[in-house]
Amino acid sequence: MEPVSLVPHEGRWRCPLQHAQADYHDGYRGRIFRDLLSRSLSPLHRDSCPLVGDGGDAGLVPVGHPRREEDCTRHPVLDRKVRSGRDLRSRLKSWRGAFSPRHCSPMKMADATFMNGDACVLERDSCGFFGKTHYPRATIRTGFHMRIPIKEVTPGCERAEVCGFVHEVRDLGGLVFLLVRDRTGIIQVTVPKKKVAEDVLCAVRDVSRESIVRVSGTVKAIDKAPGGRELVPESFEIISRAESPLPLDVAEKVPAELDTRLDSRFLDARRPRVAAVFHIRSVLARTIHEYLFSAGFVNITTPKIVAAATEGGTELFPIAYFEKEAFLNQSPQLYKQMMMGAGFEKVFEIGPIFRAEEHNTTKHLNEATSVDVEVSYADHHHVMALLEDLLVTLYRRVDEECRPFLDAMEIKDFSVPSCPFPRLPYDEAIAIAQKKTDEQVTYGDDIGTAAEKAIGEEMGGHYFIVDWPTAIKPYYAMPYEDDPSICKAFDLMHPRMELSSGAQRVHQYDLLVRQIQSKGLNPDNFSFYLLPFRYGMPPHAGWGLGMERLVMTMLGLSNIREAVLFPRDRHRLVP
């Protein structure tokens, strides 16, 4: 048996399948396993011998083993060479201390040694007594008591244990086919009724669709089966039985309306095409973090409970805050600007925003996620360049990393936009709208839905609308010095809708006060916000990007509610 070799996989080091058919467990098993693996596989410990634990009967099992006694194994946690199992065992106490109690307390901890490929595992029960269990090499190799991801069950496996949902049951009489699904894929479990044990047969007869089962048995390479392999169970356990009928059909034989789906979102999200949206959204969030951190941004968190409106305009949700009146924040705008006054220079926040508008459309939510960015010593050109580069980076990342999810959604024509996006001055945008629509559109109007659609068709891809009239943008947008009737504000548009708006901000106290007044607002209500502008405020610019709209336009979703797990709209407060 060769020492275990480690391969990079989805950003982590892991053992190839033949050595340890275990990874990505949820719950304690996964945490222990990953924790051990990540500790042991830092570059310093590249050659160490990882331990694999399932937290159950098997305790912790070393994967691979040194070829000779003198092949020392670097202990994963102690970072020192361990000569033998006995040595390893003697370090158990301090080794245990390296884990937090939440990792250890429910587990049976174990120590292990190995000879000739076999493992001898010392297990401790809850009373603290040690027992000794001998696991032959074959057992380790096949992952005894180990759940493995379904996609990693290949025709080459001898044995496998999988856990997941019962996707479908097809009972042919003497032969039953069950499809078992986890987040990685679907495997066919084939039950020849005359050949399996009585308890397996009982469980198979009793199981319902979408129940959670654990199945272990032998893997057979069969061309007729999906994925070229099937699992013939030696044990079949119903871990959690699903009631029937189901609120909606997970196997997608019968379509369900969005409203029905949202009522049972947990079931809806079991459907691979729905789950794909949120896996991609997760990749987007991770990429935004990576991008902004590597560009030197500081992540901040600002209050969602506020005393007053930030911008006027939109309706706010009032809440009772002890003896005071308060609101849910519509935007982190004022707070991220204040952090410019704090000298943070580059900040970002990805967080919820709340709008109490009674709109009820496919592109509005009452609770949305905003990606907010603010940069000191920057103007609107700088932050537009940042925004378009980020957007292209996100598209490229999804294109590179999310193929299986795009396939699950049957998106075939995913294309990455290219920089730079056109900068369309507001007056030209109005001219296009006037030319292409019947609606009365004049300079100084906000761009309505029909105009937005007409301009989007003309532009064909992402574009910026720049040089807006100062009158229709918020007070914090910086007017041009040579023509104060227009300002350094911009909107990032997708042909279907607005994705982001931003501006270079007013950083001069006197001008800001005048602009607040000119919008008919009372500067006294903004004193907390205005204060930093009196004690040295760098020039700055920023934007806010609607996360759901980004997901929606990127994936061609017809309704923005598809881009949120649990949307909040005019009528929906539950779940």
Place this chain on the structure above:
RNA sequence: GCCCAGGUAGUGUAGUGGCCUAUCAUGUCGGCCUGUCACGCCGACGACUCGGAUUCGAAUUCCGACCUGGGCGCCA
């Protein structure tokens, strides 16, 4: 907030005054079936959002409530 369209088994649907004891599919239950892959076949189960009105008779027409979808306004 305004306008339009809807509300029929768990799910998705057909039915626009009497042929409705309400269609079909899926599902669930029972029966048959050893290579299915939307398995197939046979049988059963299961619904007209609520309240009021018109009518001999209402799932169907009218009024109201509640809920839903779409559009607009406003917004990101």
